[in-house]
Amino acid sequence: MRIAVIGLGYIGLPTAIMFASAGHEVVGLEIREDIVKKLNSGRAHIAEPEVEERLRRAVEEGKLRATTNPEDIKGADAFIICVQTPLKDGKVDLSYLENAVRTVAGVIERGALVIIESTVPPGTTLRMARLIEELTGLKVGQDFHMAHAPERVMPGRIFHELVYNSRIIGGVTPESAKRAEILYHSFVRGEILLTDATTAEMVKLMENTFRDVNIALANEFALLAHQYGVNVIEAIRLANTHPRVSIHWPGIGVGGHCLPKDPYLLLSGAREDFGLIRKAREINEDMPLFAKDLLFDAFKEAGVPREDAIVVVLGLAYKGDSDDTRNSPALAFIEAIEGDVADVRTYDPFVGGTHESVEKAVKGADAIVIATDHSIFRSLNWEQLGRLMRTRILVDGRHVVKDPPKGFVFRGIGRGDV
Numbered sequence: 001m002r003i004a005v006i007g008l009g010y011i012g013l014p015t016a017i018m019f020a021s022a023g024h025e026v027v028g029l030e031i032r033e034d035i036v037k038k039l040n041s042g043r044a045h046i047a048e049p050e051v052e053e054r055l056r057r058a059v060e061e062g063k064l065r066a067t068t069n070p071e072d073i074k075g076a077d078a079f080i081i082c083v084q085t086p087l088k089d090g091k092v093d094l095s096y097l098e099n100a101v102r103t104v105a106g107v108i109e110r111g112a113l114v115i116i117e118s119t120v121p122p123g124t125t126l127r128m129a130r131l132i133e134e135l136t137g138l139k140v141g142q143d144f145h146m147a148h149a150p151e152r153v154m155p156g157r158i159f160h161e162l163v164y165n166s167r168i169i170g171g172v173t174p175e176s177a178k179r180a181e182i183l184y185h186s187f188v189r190g191e192i193l194l195t196d197a198t199t200a201e202m203v204k205l206m207e208n209t210f211r212d213v214n215i216a217l218a219n220e221f222a223l224l225a226h227q228y229g230v231n232v233i234e235a236i237r238l239a240n241t242h243p244r245v246s247i248h249w250p251g252i253g254v255g256g257h258c259l260p261k262d263p264y265l266l267l268s269g270a271r272e273d274f275g276l277i278r279k280a281r282e283i284n285e286d287m288p289l290f291a292k293d294l295l296f297d298a299f300k301e302a303g304v305p306r307e308d309a310i311v312v313v314l315g316l317a318y319k320g321d322s323d324d325t326r327n328s329p330a331l332a333f334i335e336a337i338e339g340d341v342a343d344v345r346t347y348d349p350f351v352g353g354t355h356e357s358v359e360k361a362v363k364g365a366d367a368i369v370i371a372t373d374h375s376i377f378r379s380l381n382w383e384q385l386g387r388l389m390r391t392r393i394l395v396d397g398r399h400v401v402k403d404p405p406k407g408f409v410f411r412g413i414g415r416g417d418v
């Protein structure tokens, strides 16, 4: 088949690669010229295990190319839309999606299948089908087919999960769902479950809201542990030995392109607001401020005037071993302290523009704050790093450090025991 993937980001690029390696002829349409250039030369613009080798192979075999020109996807058999669906000023911004749908409407031919992979508020796929009908005069279910195939992959494990995760496909019509199922069977080994488009949209949003609310509960447990002098990490480990309990992990916050906005996408079309989901968001959004309180408390104990303090933030990415800084709590934390301290330095081996090494970053500093759980941070020798510092304060926002290192004023989220 000739497949057009629209939007070549964290989701679109791996999806395009998988369809190409399954033997389809794939053209990726992307509005960013720099991304297109890079991809066509076989280099990936995202950090994800295996992406670079797999991309190079697909490009060399002539199965995948990127373009900025919508004419290059004219007459494709399937259009797979993977553009971002962010929040803008607290509101769902569907402008990227709508632009992509308009582009598809300009090049679609009879018989084609249009799939929205982007996460969207319930009812959006049906609305987009109507938009294509209006713009083209074609009839959905008759002249073209349309489905929502939400993406469930976990960054860091994308190429494994694309193949082995089960998948929900919601058709605007039953025939649309069946056609999309056949298409995804070209590389998916997990189960494919068919439903209607609006149910599929809600399922995706429920999954991420479930995770967000559970993390909020873990964060509230962490706040409580500070009240009771308990190490919440130890307490969660013990609680999770119960056969029906599986508590998530607390931390400096919840970032990424998905969890901070998907609960709001779920609420966006509702006539009533029920409270729990929004409250969970508030708890998670406030966690960087709690980390700030821990840091300022440590300044007091160490006798460091905060206006003189040099703070090093370890990790800018929203989660470990990723280069993605979208909605990262590390950035929210930096914003929260910036005006109060003398200097904020950063070190993140996955993100450009930070200090070249952890040693250089911590030299002469007063405090280290761990904001991301990159694997390499687990093997750092804190006592050795401490010798380079002016004052030894360590704040662990991601339970990376098990035992407080000697000679440090130590604080940790959920570490009510120290």
Ligand SMILES: NC(=O)c1ccc[n+]([C@@H]2O[C@H](COP(=O)([O-])OP(=O)(O)OC[C@H]3O[C@@H](n4cnc5c(N)ncnc54)[C@H](O)[C@@H]3O)[C@@H](O)[C@H]2O)c1
Binding pocket: 006, 007, 008, 009, 010, 011, 012, 029, 030, 031, 032, 035, 082, 083, 084, 085, 096, 097, 099, 100, 103, 117, 118, 119, 120, 151, 152, 153, 154, 155, 257, 258
């Ligand atoms: N990142 C994840 O882990 C993840 C997982 C599951 C679902 N999702 C959902 O998938 C969607 C995409 O997320 P992402 O992280 O890949 O976003 P992204 O920002 O990495 O990628 C989107 C790409 O689309 C391009 N684009 C925007 N408008 C376009 C247009 N009209 N034509 C062509 N290209 C266009 C952008 O330039 C960008 O490169 C979102 O709805 C997200 O919620 C993301």
Ligand SMILES: CC(=O)N[C@@H]1[C@@H](OP(=O)(O)OP(=O)(O)OC[C@H]2O[C@@H](n3ccc(=O)[nH]c3=O)[C@H](O)[C@@H]2O)O[C@H](CO)[C@@H](O)[C@@H]1O
Binding pocket: 119, 151, 152, 153, 154, 155, 207, 208, 211, 215, 248, 249, 250, 251, 252, 253, 254, 255, 256, 257, 258, 259, 318, 319, 320
């Ligand atoms: C339901 C689900 O599993 N959805 C996944 C999720 O993937 P994600 O990349 O957003 O990753 P998460 O691991 O959820 O992390 C998000 C943030 O929460 C912090 N966190 C995490 C666990 C915890 O116990 N305590 C925490 O504090 C973490 O540090 C980070 O900042 O959404 C994707 C897009 O829709 C899905 O495709 C993907 O399946």
